[in-house]
Amino acid sequence: MSNEKKSADVSSYEPEGPLGEGFHLSTGPGPEKMLQIQRRIHEKMDDYKDYSFSATEKRALMIFFDLAQEFDSLEDFFAVCTAVPRSLFNIDCRLYLAMGPDDFVPVGRTESRAPVCSSVPLEKIFRAGHLFIPIRGNLELVDQLPFKPAGDVIGCFEFYKMDDLSDHQSLFFEKFVNRVGFQLHSKILRRKGQEHLEFVRNLVKDVGHNVIVPNMYFKLFYNRLRDRIENIRKLESDIEGKSIAKIRTDLDILYNGLVSQFNEIHSHYEQTSLFLETLLRRQHFEEGRYIVEKRPCNLLKQIIEPQLERYRSRFEDRGIRLDISMGGVPDREVRIVADVGLISQVYANLFSNAVKYTRDETMCDGRRDKFAAYGWDMVKDYFRNGWDGLKLNVYTTGPHIQEQDREMLFQPGFRSDNVGNEYGSGHGLFFVRQVVELHGGEVGYEPQDGGNNFYFVLPLREN
Missing domain, CATH: 3.30.450.40 (GAF domain)
Structure with missing residues (x-):
């Protein structure tokens, strides 16, 4: 074996430097x-x-x-x-x-x-x-x-x-x-x-906050589904000595539980797909900003109710009742022009916060209560151009947010002192503000009797 050292082939050397892969040394222009x-x-x-x-x-x-x-x-x-x-x-x-x-x-x-x-x-x-x-x-x-x-x-x-x-x-x-x-x-x-770069960074946070973190609930859904499947196996082993009526009752319970679990998983899948399709539109990346695709929609049926169904079991798990008796609640159809995917995520963020931060509170009549409410109000001539506004509210019982924190609530990364041990990134309300402002609207917070009201106002045009 030869001990001679081979000389390096300098002509094939491609440096890795600040200009990145694909930049090659040359002898200059021809x-x-x-x-x-x-x-x-x-x-x-x-x-x-x-x-x-x-x-x-x-x-x-x-x-x-x-x-x-x-x-x-x-x-x-x-x-x-x-x-x-x-x-x-x-x-x-x-x-x-x-x-x-x-x-x-x-x-x-x-x-x-x-x-x-x-x-x-x-x-x-x-x-x-x-x-x-x-x-x-x-x-x-x-x-x-x-x-x-x-x-x-x-x-x-x-x-x-x-x-x-x-x-x-x-x-x-x-x-x-x-x-x-x-x-x-x-x-x-x-x-x-x-x-453009800042938008992509924020988009990564939006996907994490609105898609990846909520997807952890799939694990909970599948664990519950597994438990119900195990109950079918137990029913098979316990069938001896049971009457036909008792077996039918047990099967009905299992069937209804499986249907309920399937619907919950399917609903979560549909909303996750909607959020991903909305956040990962090709136009967003090409323009370096969110491109809003507005279309007429039924506010209650297409936006609020699907998000409410996603969070209903979480409200129940925390002992939070849902109250629709507080002003303007949706017993009539209201149609708006909006980006369904983005406004749906606005409600998802507000309901997610309601799950985390609703607390027992003494109401004005002296009773203790723990609930969340949603609704809307029409506001005449709200915007400077004379357009009316649709004020959409999500209210939760609990201590008022401290006055010094209120101006910062919708800023990126901000978390109030009252969050306790609840998980959060401080990005959710900033996302809410971004989306609402893209629709020409405004966001806000107001302390109310026994709790806190987060709201956003969208412009309403007759046509």
Whole structure:
């Protein structure tokens, strides 16, 4: 056997570094790409020679580039964009950002009280002392927006209080705005990437809280099912000496128990499937946010009752009675437009909390009671746009939540001091808030006689 050491084949070495698997060392771009880069360098050199920018104009571009890297947040970046022209050229300006197909909102400005342009032009134009230069989005950015911007214009820069405008000034400001656009694209995509990652992290928590943890109850269901099956075996061994009537009675009891157990397991399976299908929609991952699929539905039959059936046995196990006598209870049909899967999970979270935190309490009439209640109220003109609201309540008896904790109840990860030894992650009410706000609604808490009321309000439209 040879003792010679083989030299390493450096050409096949693939490092594992921060760029991840799939990044390979290379000798650099090929000859054609290098020629293209060199050609563009010389073209830019010629361009800047033709521009004949003054020392102040060159300084403005350099200062903007430096500060755009230094100030990381979008809000600070917007301020930098308008501060540079104001500081170096004493020109007031505004930066607009597209919030809808034809909706532009000022996000940076040098004057807070100056009137804002109501109609942002989609082409470069100078009129009445105002120069408008649109910012067009590249394909990658435009495709990630939740709307299609008119003319692919994602923003606009307005310079104003200008007596006149020379061709040279027009060229400089256009080049300045181009650099604003390049940086804006980069920062928006970066923020969207961060928001996408944060959404996936929260989604993992939502799946854990709403699907994986409740699925532990399958073990309980199967244990009960096993016990009933064992009872069938016992019946077989005890059949001697029993009358036909007694055997029929025992079989009826076993049959009804098995049917009840089957229905409980089937109901749990249906709701688990609904939750998984809702949380793992492909659109959520593509957009990096929950995409609400609204459709008309029967609030009681399609949302509340299925969740109530899931938790009914748990309420019974803890000695909690269900009371539907407290205002607005569902003896009539109410139809809403909502995402059935997501609003169902809102009720699942509220009922789960009711199971854990309902306590005995002395009521206003002096008697002790332990119960949970649900219902709704119509609230006229609740929302600022004049829409009515449907206020949906889940009430539980028990001590009031401490006043200092109430403002934090719907924040991620928060758990009040009164939770005791009950299991929880502090994520359930945050999920409730997320989903309700996606429906255009509001969430809230209010202490009431003998207990606590958690509620959410959805907008109601006649059509």
